[in-house]
Amino acid sequence: MIPAFFYHIVTPLQWEVFDDSIYFETPSLKTEGFIHASTAEQVEATANRYYKDEPVIWLLKIEAARVNAELKYELATSVNEYFPHIYGPLNKDAILEVLEFEASEDGTFKIENI
Numbered sequence: 001m002i003p004a005f006f007y008h009i010v011t012p013l014q015w016e017v018f019d020d021s022i023y024f025e026t027p028s029l030k031t032e033g034f035i036h037a038s039t040a041e042q043v044e045a046t047a048n049r050y051y052k053d054e055p056v057i058w059l060l061k062i063e064a065a066r067v068n069a070e071l072k073y074e075l076a077t078s079v080n081e082y083f084p085h086i087y088g089p090l091n092k093d094a095i096l097e098v099l100e101f102e103a104s105e106d107g108t109f110k111i112e113n114i
Helices: 012-016 027-031 043-050
Strands: 005-010 056-063 070-076 081-087 095-102
Touching: 005 012, 005 043, 012 056
Parallel strands: none
Antiparallel strands: 005 056, 056 095, 070 081
């Protein structure tokens, strides 16, 4: 079951491309058929696995009930955990908040209180 709120990680540059759009898309939507997301408990590990050494990341806090595209909670066999996946463009009115996190000196992220 998908939690009421979940997160998608972007860099400011990735977000800028869709600044004037009512939808947000990622390259994975074309290559894999869905947009990757994480629960609050998963987002720190995800950030450090895929965004280590990025100076800044943004977390898009998404309300599941407002997402227009199909949502599925699916197993990522590489880490043996279930993650939320968005099967279509993300309507930006489902994004409740954009939270900014800066990397620490070692290039990792400490994500708390989300």
